[in-house]
Amino acid sequence: MPLRPESGVACLVLAAGASSRLGRPKQLLPFGGGVLLDAVLVTARRCGFDQLVLTLGGASNEVRRTVDTTGFDVVENDEYASGCSSSIAAAIPALHPEADVVVLLLGDQPGVRAETVRLLLEGRGEAAMAVCRYDDGVGHPFAFHRSTFPLLAGLHGDKAVWRLLERRAADVAEVRVPGPIPEDVDTEADYQRLLAESSPM
16 A cells, blocks of 8 residues: 655655666666666655656666656756765756655665655654664665755765754654664675575575
8 A cells, every 4th residue: 555644745766876886787786576776666656655756877878778767757967976965956856846855765775665664754743854763773765854955955975965964963853663774785795685685585
């Protein structure tokens, strides 16, 4: 059943990276019945968001040929080499005017579940920003209220969103989510670990 925790919620899937540490497009790594990015987009569709936005950059043409992006507003980020903050900044203007909240999902983190998104949005309350507090630390997905959109649009650098959360810590709700931080893929070792953890016992 789609999760509709509140109205005016957009999802932004960040999948524009160059995969420089991996050496091949991580969006297109075989995973499940398709590729890594497929799994993330399927989860996003299950959440019942009011808008789905996807940022592409590295290997964009190949991703478009391979991945089903149906239902997503695709934003090309020509500045993807400068880090994921550029993708957030590029996507903010594409959000619908009625979007009150945007949820960030990482295109290389298929372990995030629709239930995680539901917990995040329910636990946000009236906070301007919200993050997931897993058993082993803070991780994605993140949620941001519309009041922070100008800040997001002005981000620069690879870790700028984390610095924003640190700088505005008083405005951040940490929402308890059971389990460890879901694996994301930056290296071949990360990918092999993800495959091992996803394999049926």
